[in-house]
Amino acid sequence: MKSAEVRALSLDQLNEELATLKKEQFNLRFQKATGQLEKTARVRQIRRDIARIKTVARQKAVESKA
Structure with a gap:
């Protein structure tokens, strides 16, 4: 992605x-x-996609709290 x-x-x-x-x-x-x-x-591609999704999810969570 x-x-x-x-x-x-x-x-x-x-x-x-x-x-x-993750599955x-x-x-x-x-x-x-x-x-x-x-x-x-x-394997590498999946690992990077997971990191990318976690990063964006964290950014969105912080934005919604602010």
Whole structure:
């Protein structure tokens, strides 16, 4: 996901997307442990998407309090 796409989402949508990405990250870890992981770059991409979503969610939370 790109930053512009993430910023367009609401807090609820961000939380849903975060949960989806965490599940995918969990599955990728299992694939890596069993030697079935084919797209190794996907792990890095998921990790960065999670960080991006957490950052934007935090910014939106701070804005709503101010």
